[in-house]
Each structure stands twice: as structure tokens, then as C-alpha cells.
Amino acid sequence: MEGVLERLAELLVILVAAKVGAEAMARLRQPAVIGELIMGVIVGGSVLAWVNVDEGTLISTLAEIGVILLLFEVGLETDLRDFVRLGKRAASVALIGVVTPFGLGFFAARALDLGGGSTEVAIFLGAAMTATSVGITARVFADLRRLDTDEARTIIGAAVIDDIIGLIILAVVAGLLGNDGAFEIASLFTITAKALAFLVVVVVVGVVLVPYFFRFLRFLRVEGSFVVGSFVFAIAVGIAAERLAGLEPIVGAFAAGLVAGQTEFNERIHAELRPVAFLFVPIFFLAIGAQVDVGVLLEPRVLLAGGVISLLAVAGKLVAGLGVSGTPMSRSVVGVGMIPRGEVGLIFAALGAGQLSAVVGSEENAIVVLMVVVTTLTAPLVLNALLRREPVTGEAPSPEVDAILDTPFLGGVEVDGSSPEPGDAD
Amino acid sequence: MEGVLERLAELLVILVAAKVGAEAMARLRQPAVIGELIMGVIVGGSVLAWVNVDEGTLISTLAEIGVILLLFEVGLETDLRDFVRLGKRAASVALIGVVTPFGLGFFAARALDLGGGSTEVAIFLGAAMTATSVGITARVFADLRRLDTDEARTIIGAAVIDDIIGLIILAVVAGLLGNDGAFEIASLFTITAKALAFLVVVVVVGVVLVPYFFRFLRFLRVEGSFVVGSFVFAIAVGIAAERLAGLEPIVGAFAAGLVAGQTEFNERIHAELRPVAFLFVPIFFLAIGAQVDVGVLLEPRVLLAGGVISLLAVAGKLVAGLGVSGTPMSRSVVGVGMIPRGEVGLIFAALGAGQLSAVVGSEENAIVVLMVVVTTLTAPLVLNALLRREPVTGEAPSPEVDAILDTPFLGGVEVDGSSPEPGDAD
Numbered sequence: 001m002e003g004v005l006e007r008l009a010e011l012l013v014i015l016v017a018a019k020v021g022a023e024a025m026a027r028l029r030q031p032a033v034i035g036e037l038i039m040g041v042i043v044g045g046s047v048l049a050w051v052n053v054d055e056g057t058l059i060s061t062l063a064e065i066g067v068i069l070l071l072f073e074v075g076l077e078t079d080l081r082d083f084v085r086l087g088k089r090a091a092s093v094a095l096i097g098v099v100t101p102f103g104l105g106f107f108a109a110r111a112l113d114l115g116g117g118s119t120e121v122a123i124f125l126g127a128a129m130t131a132t133s134v135g136i137t138a139r140v141f142a143d144l145r146r147l148d149t150d151e152a153r154t155i156i157g158a159a160v161i162d163d164i165i166g167l168i169i170l171a172v173v174a175g176l177l178g179n180d181g182a183f184e185i186a187s188l189f190t191i192t193a194k195a196l197a198f199l200v201v202v203v204v205v206g207v208v209l210v211p212y213f214f215r216f217l218r219f220l221r222v223e224g225s226f227v228v229g230s231f232v233f234a235i236a237v238g239i240a241a242e243r244l245a246g247l248e249p250i251v252g253a254f255a256a257g258l259v260a261g262q263t264e265f266n267e268r269i270h271a272e273l274r275p276v277a278f279l280f281v282p283i284f285f286l287a288i289g290a291q292v293d294v295g296v297l298l299e300p301r302v303l304l305a306g307g308v309i310s311l312l313a314v315a316g317k318l319v320a321g322l323g324v325s326g327t328p329m330s331r332s333v334v335g336v337g338m339i340p341r342g343e344v345g346l347i348f349a350a351l352g353a354g355q356l357s358a359v360v361g362s363e364e365n366a367i368v369v370l371m372v373v374v375t376t377l378t379a380p381l382v383l384n385a386l387l388r389r390e391p392v393t394g395e396a397p398s399p400e401v402d403a404i405l406d407t408p409f410l411g412g413v414e415v416d417g418s419s420p421e422p423g424d425a426d
Numbered sequence: 427m428e429g430v431l432e433r434l435a436e437l438l439v440i441l442v443a444a445k446v447g448a449e450a451m452a453r454l455r456q457p458a459v460i461g462e463l464i465m466g467v468i469v470g471g472s473v474l475a476w477v478n479v480d481e482g483t484l485i486s487t488l489a490e491i492g493v494i495l496l497l498f499e500v501g502l503e504t505d506l507r508d509f510v511r512l513g514k515r516a517a518s519v520a521l522i523g524v525v526t527p528f529g530l531g532f533f534a535a536r537a538l539d540l541g542g543g544s545t546e547v548a549i550f551l552g553a554a555m556t557a558t559s560v561g562i563t564a565r566v567f568a569d570l571r572r573l574d575t576d577e578a579r580t581i582i583g584a585a586v587i588d589d590i591i592g593l594i595i596l597a598v599v600a601g602l603l604g605n606d607g608a609f610e611i612a613s614l615f616t617i618t619a620k621a622l623a624f625l626v627v628v629v630v631v632g633v634v635l636v637p638y639f640f641r642f643l644r645f646l647r648v649e650g651s652f653v654v655g656s657f658v659f660a661i662a663v664g665i666a667a668e669r670l671a672g673l674e675p676i677v678g679a680f681a682a683g684l685v686a687g688q689t690e691f692n693e694r695i696h697a698e699l700r701p702v703a704f705l706f707v708p709i710f711f712l713a714i715g716a717q718v719d720v721g722v723l724l725e726p727r728v729l730l731a732g733g734v735i736s737l738l739a740v741a742g743k744l745v746a747g748l749g750v751s752g753t754p755m756s757r758s759v760v761g762v763g764m765i766p767r768g769e770v771g772l773i774f775a776a777l778g779a780g781q782l783s784a785v786v787g788s789e790e791n792a793i794v795v796l797m798v799v800v801t802t803l804t805a806p807l808v809l810n811a812l813l814r815r816e817p818v819t820g821e822a823p824s825p826e827v828d829a830i831l832d833t834p835f836l837g838g839v840e841v842d843g844s845s846p847e848p849g850d851a852d
Contacts, residue, residue: 008487008661027647249431
């Protein structure tokens with residue numbers, strides 16, 4: 001009983017902290033997610049240490065449920081046809097958003113002499129900069145009720161593609177730099193084929209079978225079958241994505257939501273899962289914030305090199321917005337939407353601290369964490385300003401990347417970029 | 427990630443098993459809770475071992491949230507005035523329902539020569555038989571939509587009083603039989619005073635302050651504040667009950683619900699927490715089932731003595747129904763409603779296996795577990811039959827305990843009582 005009640009108390013701290021942060025941001029007309037991230041840093045291990053979000057804790061599991069439900073909901077609100085229509089654009093955005101940050105990171109690492117100018121460290125840093133966290137961006141669009149824009153759909157599509165590319169990059173980096181020091185082209189092909197096949201099967205088979213599943217749920221007599229069935233469906237496809245195809249569970253959950261959204265039960269699933277999502281989703285963002293170790297980020301060398309790398313990480317993804325050139329979509333919105341590295345960036349940091357620790361020093365790893373923190377915390381601020389200021393989904397052509405940099409708002413963000421977050425967190 | 431996904435998979439197994447059991451029972455016109463308990467035994471450690479519900483696991487925490495939400499909801503649906511009106515009757519039911527089972531258990535232990543006829547074992551067994559699990563009974567009433575009957579209110583009131591008496595009994599038993607071998611009258615007084623004071627303060631102060639809390643929640647701009655606030659409120663009062671007054675968290679949650687139910691937000695809290703409760707509540711009942719170790723219950727001596735003790739445990743609480751004599755309430759419904767020992771009985775079993783293991787042998791402890799299983803699984807069946815068959819809340823005077831024993835249904839239960847559950851569980 002003791003242990004259970006302590007865990008429950010920790011959960012309450014997280015929920016209250018998330019609501020305080022979210023409410024503060026709402027009053028400042030910022031997306032709630034920023035407040036949750038900042039409160040996470042504050043209650044996390046490196047500042048107040050009120051909550052423990054390590055692997056295997058209750059909170060880490062509830063956080064995973066939260067992000068799965070979030071992406072399931074995003075999938076629900078996405079029309080499969082729009083998604084296919086925008087597929088080519090999304091692919092361009094994803095590719096530019098992988099190649100540019102990798103190149104910038106690789107050369108910056110050498111120029112800054114990180115890890116004594118080692119090629120391995122340069123590859124690691126470049127690879128870490130390719131990540132995209134769709135959770136953060138999707139939340140900002142959801143907070144501002146803009147999920148039904150072409151920009152949102154393109155970013156989410158690009159993030160899904162990015163996750164598949166990310167699988168390949170992770171395999172190459174771990175194979176190239178890890179203990180075995182080798183990787184096979186054949187296995188890369190297998191990894192990619194499995195991921196693509198999984199998504200195609202979920203969507204194609206799902207469109208046929210999923211309506212029967214929800215009709216079956218409606219047919220059950222026990223109350224609550226519908227909400228529990230929807231919850232189980234989202235998480236089961238998420239687990240299957242990871243187990244069968246090596247994809248992030250959220251990619252599976254998104255595909256599940258996409259398919260469920262095509263059924264006549266779309267509205268009902270959404271309505272019944274809403275209160276559940278309200279409870280779980282903030283736990284994820286708070287946990288992301290709580291994983292930040294403020295102390296490590298405050299060393300001068302980390303701050304300096306990390307500031308430069310963070311700026312390049314922002315620039316590299318802004319360039320990805322060019323993937324929607326020639327369409328009425330806002331290149332700046334799409335570019336900024338790709339910036340946050342979030343939990344995907346932290347996977348690279350975990351790899352650097354674990355499996356690759358012989359190659360990647362703690363300082364270089366701290367730089368990656370700083371880059372993740374800066375991109376994760378600043379992108380929602382900028383995206384919020386952009387979405388409030390300008391029309392999206394082709395209502396009018398958007399100002400360029402240059403124009404964003406002109407705004408006083410992004411001025412502030414750039415300062416954050418070079419001497420970043422920890423100040424916020426104290 | 428591995429660990430998190432395995433935990434999520436376990437959660438899905440539990441949710442699906444709970445729904446399968448619940449749906450099967452709904453088709454058999456039985457309360458869903460019975461199906462959840464039986465499926466719990468099946469997926470639990472001693473049969474399929476698909477789930478682990480030990481202290482400290484994710485599931486044990488989610489189960490605690492489930493039972494807290496259940497009792498909060500029961501509190502929401504209870505009118506404070508009815509509750510006060512029925513207080514005296516509830517106290518009679520609680521007192522008879524403690525004294526009779528204790529007496530029966532004490533003398534049966536000596537007659538059956540349990541623990542070599544030791545007085546300590548007789549006290550332990552008698553004490554274990556005094557427990558009441560309000561969760562099970564409340565779920566049956568809720569499943570059948572009968573929470574708004576005087577019988578339900580009286581049983582719940584009696585269970586709350588029972589929990590306070592249970593605190594005293596636990597303190598005496600642990601003091602008398604435990605390592606220190608002593609207890610002080612003064613500390614018994616303190617325990618009782620703290621528990622009563624806590625409940626009075628929650629209700630009296632709560633009636634004044636709680637409306638402001640929910641008005642404040644409504645005033646917040648961030649979506650989901652209301653459902654998260656209600657959830658936090660229920661659990662916070664539950665934790666406080668345990669920490670400040672040594673009460674079961676569910677007693678605190680019930681008091682919190684009682685107070686919240688008096689506000690103008692009653693309907694809204696209920697509606698928003700509903701899908702959340704649908705998700706968490708079944709986890710509790712499944713976890714209760716999963717704690718049953720079928721193997722230990724199958725030893726002949728345990729089956730024989732346990733059968734007798736189980737019958738006496740049923741009889742002892744049936745007698746408690748006499749506490750509502752002279753009212754239009756059904757004595758049989760009230761008596762049967764007090765029968766399940768559930769998780770409260772398991773607390774005694776845990777005490778017997780742990781702190782008191784020098785006094786209580788594994789065989790005697792298995793008898794307690796068997797008694798808990800029999801009372802927990804059979805009472806919902808009988809209660810269901812009774813509630814479907816006869817009017818409650820004074821719509822007409824009820825048949826006597828004799829009359830129940832005449833029904834073919836309870837015939838079945840009596841057989842269960844003397845050669846019980848394990849057959850069901852295989």
C-alpha cells in the first residue's frame with residue numbers, strides 16, 4: 001500500500017504541475033504544451049526532483065500511453081485521402097529535413113573540433129539532428145485547433161516518413177559506431193521493407209476490418225466497452241508497430257487512428273477518449289521536460305557549442321519547409337513544425353550515453369541534449385506566433401523564412417537558441 | 427522502451443480479459459464484476475500467469491486508482507442527507523456484522539482445532555472474518571443501477587463504519603499477536619478519534635469549500651482541467667485518508683465523492699469521469715481475482731476447514747441484515763451485501779503471511795484466503811438474484827434469510843460455500 005500511495009502522490013504532482021504550466025501558458029496565449037514541458041523541467045530530477053521518470057517507472061508507462069493516445073487522436077482527425085494527396089510533399093519535407101541537418105551537424109562537429117574532430121562523433125551528431133518529434137508539433141496544432149490544415153497533415157506525414165528514415169539511420173549509426181563496427185545493406189533493406197509493409201498492411205487491411213471491430217464493440221452489452229475497446233486498439237497497434245516493424249509505437253497509433261477515423265464511429269471514439277486523453281497526454285510532455293538534466297547543460301563549453309548546434313538544428317529543419325514550395329502552404333509553418341526533436345532526439349542521447357559511450361563523450365552527448373531541449377522548447381513558441389499571425393492551408397502565400405527571422409518573437413527565440421533554456425528552468 | 431511496452435501489453439491483456447468476463451456475465455444476466463473476478467483468477471499468477479499484480483507493479487497502482495474512482499463515483503451518487511438519515515441503521519449493521527463473524531470464527535477455529543487449538547489463531551481467524559469489501563457490493567449495485575436504494579446506502583455506510591472498526595481490530599490483532607505482544611488502550615482511542623475526525627472534517631469543511639474548488643476548475647482556460655481536477659481531488663483525499671487517519675484510501679475517496687456530489691457540478695463530474703472509470707475500475711476487480719493462488723486452496727484439509735469457515739463467514743454477515751429489522755429495507759439484501767471480504771480480507775491474509783507468520787501457519791492462512799475467495803465470488807451472484815427478484819428500498823417487506831436459503835439459486839451458492847471456487851477458476 002505504501003508504495004502504491006507514493007506512486008499515486010507522484011502522479012498527482014505531475015497532473016497538478018502540468019495543469020499549472022498549461023494554464024499559465026493559456027493566459028500568456030501560448031500553447032499549453034510549453035507550460036507542461038517547462039513544469040516538467042522544474043519538477044524533474046535535476047531541479048526539484050519531485051518526480052522520477054526513469055525507464056520502468058509508473059510515470060514512464062503512463063507517459064507512453066499519453067503520447068500513443070495523442071497520436072491516435074491526431075490520426076482520427078486526419079483524412080486518409082488528404083494524407084495520400086500530400087504524400088509527395090511530405091516526402092520532400094522529410095528528405096530535406098534529414099539531409100540538411102545531417103550535413104550541417106556533420107560539418108559543424110568537425111569545424112568545432114568536437115570529440116577531437118573525430119568522424120564518428122560528427123556522424124553521431126549529424127544523425128541526432130535528423131530526428132523529428134511529431135508529438136510536440138501535433139500538440140501545438142491541436143492546442144490551437146489547427147490540425148485540419150494541409151500544413152499539419154504535411155508535417156505529420158513527413159514525421160512518419162522521418163521515423164522510417166530514422167530507423168535506417170539508427171541502424172547505420174549503431175552498426176557503424178557500435179561494438180560490432182559493421183552493418184549490412186541487406187538488413188537496411190529488411191528494416192525499411194518491414195516498416196513500410198507494416199504501415200501499408202495496417203491501412204489497407206484496417207480500412208476493411210476496423211469498421212467491423214467498432215461495430216462489434218457497439219454490439220457489446222457491458223458499459224464502457226467502446227472506450228476500452230478504442231483504448232486497447234490504439235495501444236495494441238502501437239505495440240505491434242514496435243514489435244513487428246521496429247517503428248515507434250506512436251507511428252502505429254497514428255496509423256490506427258487514421259484508419260479508425262475513416263469509420264462512421266470517428267466522432268464517438270473521439271468523444272469517449274477525450275477525457276482519458278486529457279488525463280494521460282500531459283503526463284508525456286511533463287515527463288519529456290523532467291528528463292532534462294539542467295546541471296549538465298550549464299557548462300560553458302556545452303553552452304557555446306550547443307548553442308551553435310542548436311541554431312543549425314533549427315536552420316536545418318526550417319530549410320525542410322522548402323519541400324512545400326510551389327504550393328499554397330506556408331513554408332515557414334512547415335519548417336518550424338519540423339524543428340522539435342523531443343523524445344526522438346533523446347533516443348540518440350540515450351544511445352550516445354549507452355551503447356556508443358566508447359565513441360561519444362559526455363560533453364558531446366550534453367550538446368545533443370541541449371539541442372533537443374532548445375528545439376523542443378522554442379519551436380512551439382515560434383509555431384504559435386506564426387499560426388496566430390498568418391493564414392494557413394493556402395489561405396494566402398506565407399512570408400518566407402526571412403520574414404520569420406524578422407519578427408521580434410523569433411528574435412527572442414534566437415537568443416534562447418544561443419544561450420538557452422536553463423534560465424527558464426530555475 | 428522494452429519494459430514499457432511489456433507493461434502496456436500486460437495492461438491490454440487485463441482490459442481485454444476484464445471485458446470478455448464482463449460480457450459473458452452480462453449475457454448470463456449476472457453482474458459484470460463476477461466475470462472480471464473470474465477472469466482475474468484465470469490470467470493471474472496461479473493459472474495462466476499472464477499478469478503480475480504484486481505490490482509495486484504498474485497494475486497494482488492502476489487497480490488502486492480504479493477502486494478509488496469507483497468509491498468516488500459511489501459517493502457522488504449518494505445523497506449526504508440519506509446517508510445521515512440511515513446512519514444509525516448502518517451502525518447496527520456494521521456492529522452485528524463485526525461481532526457475529528468474529529464470534530463464529532473464534533469458536534469454529536477452536537472446534538476445528540486450527541493451529542492446534544491456539545487462542546491466537548482463533549483471534550486471527552475471527553478478526554479476518556469481520557472484514558467487509560464495499561467495492562464488490564457497490565459494483566453489483568452499480569451494475570444493476572440500484573445505487574440509489576436505501577439498502578445500498580446502508581451497506582455502504584456500514585462498510586465505512588466497518589473500516590473504522592477494522593482499524594481498531596487490526597491494531598489489536600497486530601499488537602496482541604505481533605512481535606511486541608502488547609497494545610495500549612490509549613492508542614486505540616487515538617486511532618478511532620483520528621479516523622472519525624478526518625471524516626467529519628472532510629465532510630463539514632468539504633461542503634463549504636469544495637464548491638469553490640470546482641468553480642475554480644470551471645474557470646480555467648485549459649481544456650481538460652475539469653476532469654483532471656476531479657481525478658486529482660478523488661485521489662488526493664484518498665491518500666490523505668490513509669496518511670492522516672490510517673483509513674483505507676477508498677473511504678477517503680467515498681467521502682470526497684459524497685461532498686462533491688452535493689455541489690451543482692455533480693452531473694458534470696460524473697459525466698467526465700465516466701470513461702476514465704470504465705478504463706480503471708475493471709483493473710481493480712481483475713487484480714483481486716489475480717491475487718488468488720488456486721494451488722494453495724486445493725489441499726483437502728484447507729478445502730474442508732475453509733468450506734466450514736466460509737459458510738460461517740456468509741452466515742455471520744447475513745445476520746447483520748437484522749440491523750435493518752423494523753424498516754422497509756430488505757434484510758436479506760443488506761446481509762448479502764455485507765458478505766464479500768475482497769481486498770480487505772486479503773489485508774488480513776497478508777498480515778498472516780507476513781508480520782504474524784510466527785503465530786499463523788500457512789494452512790490457516792490459506793483458509794482465510796479461501797474464505798475471502800468464496801465470499802467475494804458468491805455474494806455478487808446471490809445479490810444479483812435477490813435484486814432482480816424482489817423490490818428494494820421499502821417497496822415491500824422482503825423475504826427472510828430463510829427465504830433466500832430456499833431459492834435454488836442460493837442452494838447453488840451453499841454448495842459453493844462448502845466445496846468452493848477452485849473449480850470455477852480452472
